[in-house]
Amino acid sequence: MPILPFLRSSSHLTKQNRSNTFNLFPLLSFSTTTAAAISEQHHSPPPIRVALTHSSGRGVFATRPIATGDLIHTAKPALCHPSLSAINSVCYSCLKKVPNSNSFQFQGVLFCSQDCKRRCNEYYDVEMKANWTAFDDYCRNRGLKYPFMVKRLACMVISGVSKSDSLDILQPANLTSDMILEMEEEFALLRNAFSKTSIADEHIAFLTKQWYISVLARIRINAFRIELVGGLYEDLLSSLVASVEAEAAVGNAVYILPSLYNHDCDPNAHIIWIDNADAKIKALCDIDEGEELRICYIDASMDRDARQELLFQGFGFQCNCSRCLQGD
Ligand SMILES: C[S@@+](CC[C@H](N)C(=O)[O-])C[C@H]1O[C@@H](n2cnc3c(N)ncnc32)[C@H](O)[C@@H]1O
Numbered sequence: 151m152p153i154l155p156f157l158r159s160s161s162h163l164t165k166q167n168r169s170n171t172f173n174l175f176p177l178l179s180f181s182t183t184t185a186a187a188i189s190e191q192h193h194s195p196p197p198i199r200v201a202l203t204h205s206s207g208r209g210v211f212a213t214r215p216i217a218t219g220d221l222i223h224t225a226k227p228a229l230c231h232p233s234l235s236a237i238n239s240v241c242y243s244c245l246k247k248v249p250n251s252n253s254f255q256f257q258g259v260l261f262c263s264q265d266c267k268r269r270c271n272e273y274y275d276v277e278m279k280a281n282w283t284a285f286d287d288y289c290r291n292r293g294l295k296y297p298f299m300v301k302r303l304a305c306m307v308i309s310g311v312s313k314s315d316s317l318d319i320l321q322p323a324n325l326t327s328d329m330i331l332e333m334e335e336e337f338a339l340l341r342n343a344f345s346k347t348s349i350a351d352e353h354i355a356f357l358t359k360q361w362y363i364s365v366l367a368r369i370r371i372n373a374f375r376i377e378l379v380g381g382l383y384e385d386l387l388s389s390l391v392a393s394v395e396a397e398a399a400v401g402n403a404v405y406i407l408p409s410l411y412n413h414d415c416d417p418n419a420h421i422i423w424i425d426n427a428d429a430k431i432k433a434l435c436d437i438d439e440g441e442e443l444r445i446c447y448i449d450a451s452m453d454r455d456a457r458q459e460l461l462f463q464g465f466g467f468q469c470n471c472s473r474c475l476q477g478d
Pocket of ligand 1: 206207208209320321371372410465469471
């Protein structure tokens with residue numbers, strides 16, 4: 151279940167209610183170097199830290215007051231992939247929409263610029279070495295999108311642009327035996343595609359069934375569905391409409407830091423994509439120092455039971471946000 155961006159205009163809760171008084175155990179703080187990788191637009195580390203919450207695992211907390219509308223940080227995807235329906239209209243690398251006349255076509259896929267093509271070159275070369283017909287058909291026929299992300303990650307690892315354990319920090323989904331059976335079939339097709347290439351065995355040694363399932367379990371719970379707001383963003387903010395009139399999703403992406411944000415049905419932060427898969431996390435209201443920053447994974451305009459059901463089915467948790475606890 152991908153995390154959906156959602157912009158809320160009204161606050162259901164008072165500032166007092168929102169503020170979580172959890173004991174904080176610092177897990178990560180951001181050095182200037184780490185911060186630079188996360189947030190190109192900040193000259194200082196982003197005003198956040200990751201710490202344990204009482205009952206929702208790790209969460210992201212403000213290290214200073216943050217004002218409504220502030221850009222908290224930006225984040226580049228650790229992994230992204232276009233939706234199959236958008237594959238002929240968005241950049242294969244950054245998911246930016248590309249009019250055909252502006253694009254660079256390369257072996258059947260689109261790039262928005264030479265830079266994106268260059269960035270993608272190494273792992274796309276690996277991808278092009280294998281015959282993906284059986285794997286792609288299997289996933290397409292079942293409407294599966296996340297296996298395409300695992301395929302990309304595998305190509306990135308083989309080409310050396312990513313590490314096989316790059317998503318290990320993320321929380322994995324609980325999997326049923328049916329899910330595992332389906333993943334085993336996908337894995338067999340993926341492994342088979344690579345083993346018929348000239349890629350040396352040592353370069354695909356990481357590609358075990360366990361690796362495949364563990365990556366997919368993390369993607370399932372942490373992938374964001376990317377809906378570009380483009381030039382609409384400023385209009386949306388000024389009119390404070392209740393939800394983003396999003397265009398169809400252009401793809402899915404996994405980030406490291408944004409995946410540590412917990413959910414709230416009355417969020418104080420949100421994640422947006424302007425014209426490509428680079429994410430911006432913004433404050434929806436004034437946030438106090440020490441307050442947990444939470445985004446909304448779903449459409450919060452649904453009633454409580456529908457939200458609880460969706461969060462349980464899609465993400466495997468019972469929402470403990472103040473709005474749900476109050477029965478709103
Ligand atoms: C995308 S992760 C968020 C980061 C996570 N807490 C961690 O430690 O990696 C989503 C998971 O966080 C927990 N979580 C997030 N929001 C929650 C909420 N409102 N109520 C209860 N658990 C929540 C659930 O375990 C959920 O599956």
